[in-house]
Amino acid sequence: MTNETFRALVVEEVNEEIQAGVKACTLEDLSAGDTLIKTSYSGINYKDALATIKNGGVIRSYPMIPGVDAVGEVMETTSDSFKKGDKVVITGNGLGVSHTGGFSEIVRIPNEWVVKLPEGLTEKEAATIGTAGITAVESINELERNGLSDKKARILVTGATGGVGSIAIAMLKSLGYENITALSRKKNEDFLYALGATKVISLDEFMPEKIKPLQKQEYDFVLDTIGGKVLSAILPQINYGGAITLCGNASGIKLETTVLPFILRGIKMLGVDSVQLPNEKKEAIWERIANELDKERLSTIGAVEEPIDRIEEIVTHLLEGTHSGRTLIKM
Incomplete structure (x- = not known):
């Protein structure tokens, strides 16, 4: 398909x-690679948005096709796996950052980047999860490795209506955690309660007039997606x-x-990166x-x-900051 557009x-x-x-x-x-994939879906993440603006801190060389995740069907490969x-x-x-990414009807990548879709997940479900879901679940894994086990623990999830936050709440509830507070700039209560939140607070309610060095101990574990103030x-x-994971800014x-x-x-305080995770960890997630x-x-x-x-x-x-939930580009 060399001449095909x-x-x-x-x-x-x-x-x-x-x-x-x-x-x-x-x-x-397209960047070099051993496997050609016909893209079905690519989810849009905040990082993808930053890739389209000047000084976004994502892309350093141009031209580039953004899109940090992709789901699709193998067209050609040299892999035995x-x-x-x-x-x-x-x-x-590096997909969509230093290597042409998922916002393309055809993706070409190295064999070692590919993860077979596990049984029980459709292409659309996998795309809905995408990089955001990998980040959310690895954050939960980190919290569990650092003490989270009590199903009644008080858990706070920030940026709750975003990709990572919404999937984190759904996963925490699926795992049986009973006390999940959702913090969001947009107080989209019905959506967040349906995901599994047991309490919803807005940013205005949460932020104190003055941040003191120590305050009342409100949360046992926190999954933070937004950083900053x-x-x-x-x-x-x-x-x-307690412990807190950081995965966004x-x-x-x-x-x-x-x-x-x-x-x-x-x-x-635990940093979570989903970009350089080895494939064995991604497969387990x-x-x-x-x-x-x-x-x-x-x-x-x-x-x-x-x-x-x-x-x-x-x-x-x-x-x-006015986008909610997950949006998928369907190719």
Whole structure:
């Protein structure tokens, strides 16, 4: 299919300005790889939105096709681990950042990036989960490795209506946790309760007028997706011996805090990266999702399918913080 064209969202630098638009491409426009995949879906993440703007901190060389995850069917491969026709999922490893990504009808990648879709998950479900779900479940794994086991533990999830936050709530509820507080700029209560939240609070309610070094111990474990000032306000409220995972920076990259929550309450702050996770860990996470995530709760997220031509509009909503749930680009 060397001369065949397909559509992709291409981000380019023109006269020192960043432009993004859907274009006809050929295999010559794709990064090198051993496996060709016909893309079925690619989920839109906040990181993908940043990839389309100047100084977004995601893409460093142009032109580039963004899209940090993709689900589809193998067209050609040199691998012995999977074959033509297999359904597969790809997340991380530079996809859509330094390697042409999922916002393309055809994706070409190295064999070692490919994970076979586990039984029990459809392509749409896998795309709904995507990088956001891998991040959410790895965050839960980290909390469980650092003390979370009591099903009655007080758990806070920030950025609750976003991709990572919404899947985290659905997974926590599926695992039997009974006390999940959802924190969101948008107080979308019905949606969050349907996912599994037992309490919903808005950012305005949560943020104190002044952040003190130590405050009332409100939460045992926290899954934070937004960072910044919100994170600064959470740390003084974590219970003795508790832990918090960090996986996002929608509220900013700066952190103002003191050592007191760490040295007087023994809390742990755990960084979570889903990009460079080895495939063995990703495969284990996908298996856990396939076996333990309540698919009815996943359907509550209500992933919206959109054509590739609407990406720019959706990206605008993501950057403005007015986007809820999961949006999938259906190829």
